[in-house]
Amino acid sequence: MKYFFSLAILLITTVGFSQSSDQWTTAETANHPLPRHENSFVECDGKFYLLGGRGIKPIEEYNPKTKTWKTLAEAPIEFHHFQAISFKDEIYVIGALTGGYPHETPLSHFLVFNPKTNTWREGAEIPEERRRGSAGVLVRGDKIYMVCGIVDGHYADFVPWLDEYDTKTGEWTVLPDAPRPRDHFGAVLVDNKIYAAGGRTSHAEIGKVLDLVITEVDYFDFKTNSWNTVEAGLPTPRGGTSSIGKGHYLLVMNGESTVQEASHSEVEVLDTRTGEWSRLADLNQGRHGTGVIYYKGKLYVAAGSANRGGGPELNDMEVLEWE
Numbered sequence: 001m002k003y004f005f006s007l008a009i010l011l012i013t014t015v016g017f018s019q020s021s022d023q024w025t026t027a028e029t030a031n032h033p034l035p036r037h038e039n040s041f042v043e044c045d046g047k048f049y050l051l052g053g054r055g056i057k058p059i060e061e062y063n064p065k066t067k068t069w070k071t072l073a074e075a076p077i078e079f080h081h082f083q084a085i086s087f088k089d090e091i092y093v094i095g096a097l098t099g100g101y102p103h104e105t106p107l108s109h110f111l112v113f114n115p116k117t118n119t120w121r122e123g124a125e126i127p128e129e130r131r132r133g134s135a136g137v138l139v140r141g142d143k144i145y146m147v148c149g150i151v152d153g154h155y156a157d158f159v160p161w162l163d164e165y166d167t168k169t170g171e172w173t174v175l176p177d178a179p180r181p182r183d184h185f186g187a188v189l190v191d192n193k194i195y196a197a198g199g200r201t202s203h204a205e206i207g208k209v210l211d212l213v214i215t216e217v218d219y220f221d222f223k224t225n226s227w228n229t230v231e232a233g234l235p236t237p238r239g240g241t242s243s244i245g246k247g248h249y250l251l252v253m254n255g256e257s258t259v260q261e262a263s264h265s266e267v268e269v270l271d272t273r274t275g276e277w278s279r280l281a282d283l284n285q286g287r288h289g290t291g292v293i294y295y296k297g298k299l300y301v302a303a304g305s306a307n308r309g310g311g312p313e314l315n316d317m318e319v320l321e322w323e
Contacts, residue, residue, distance in 0.1 A: 022280075023281050026317070027319050030066070031069050033315050035312075036053035036303050036313055039053035040082055040083060040291045041242075044090070046064070046295075049061055049062075053289075075120070076120045077098055081183075083135070091115070094110050094137045097133030098133075107126070109122050109126065110124050130146075132149035132159055132183075133149055135147060143166050145164055147161075147194060147196050148162075148181055148182045153202075153204075158183050158201040159181050160181040162174075162176060163175065183202055184202060186241060188244055191272055192221075193219045196220075197217040197250060198238060198239065198243065210256060210257060210258050210308060216234075217270065230275055235277050236255070236264060238264050240255045240256045240308075241255040246294055251270075252269075253268070254301065256288040256307075258308075263287045285318065288304055289304050289305050294322070297321060298319055298321050299322050302314075303317075
């Protein structure tokens with residue numbers, strides 16, 4: 001496996017970024033959650049939730065007021081490689097995989113968790129011909145969007161698909177394909193545009209699971225019903241990333257690649273108005289295969305894998321102020 005940064009990317013990394021003076025700190029909590037990776041981390045009604053990952057694990061809830069983790073209901077099945085969303089006081093698992101490497105299979109239906117009743121239920125069915133896992137998922141109004149993903153686990157059949165699910169009518173709509181397929185990434189809404197950044201095309205069929213990382217950042221504009229590509233690509237290409245949107249900014253962090261054994265600690269921010277990248281402080285512990293939360297002026301990241309591949313799994317949480 002070979003991978004290298006181009007001179008242009010090196011120049012952007014060393015010159016174009018302004019390093020934040022604030023540093024990530026390890027959250028001091030009353031207790032700790034289970035170690036896990038290929039999970040999601042999402043906020044719902046002021047509490048944080050770790051769910052999914054390799055193996056069958058319970059959902060775990062963090063209360064930022066009491067700084068305490070609480071174990072909730074067991075997962076109904078194994079699910080991993082997904083981007084959970086919070087929607088109308090519930091947590092949705094869509095575009096996830098289940099089973100073992102490398103031929104993991106996509107889930108056929110939504111899984112929905114209700115924190116108030118501490119129960120899981122089966123949600124809408126995903127059309128058979130559009131099922132995939134490791135997809136980006138986001139909410140816009142009453143509609144849910146599933147972006148790209150991979151059909152056959154880590155083996156093959158990565159796709160550029162974009163699908164819209166109307167929660168009011170239960171109807172699916174196929175939207176224009178993205179400029180390129182990708183998996184192992186997060187999709188987010190920034191200024192009424194869907195951004196797909198980071199990720200890779202996982203291709204175990206040809207022995208390239210981590211190699212084929214995606215530099216380009218693509219975005220779907222609802223006004224024109226079309227995709228475009230940001231001129232300046234992601235400074236640190238990597239799969240297993242997490243993304244959030246804040247105001248006009250797209251933040252990309254976490255990840256794994258062939259460049260290094262340790263998971264990536266870089267936290268990179270795109271100003272979507274100017275197309276310029278900047279950089280926040282690096283994580284103390286690089287990680288991949290988890291999510292990031294922005295809540296009340298702070299970034300939170302928890303769990304994930306410390307090295308590329310399957311471990312060691314983490315159970316700590318880091319916090320960074322970002323106003």
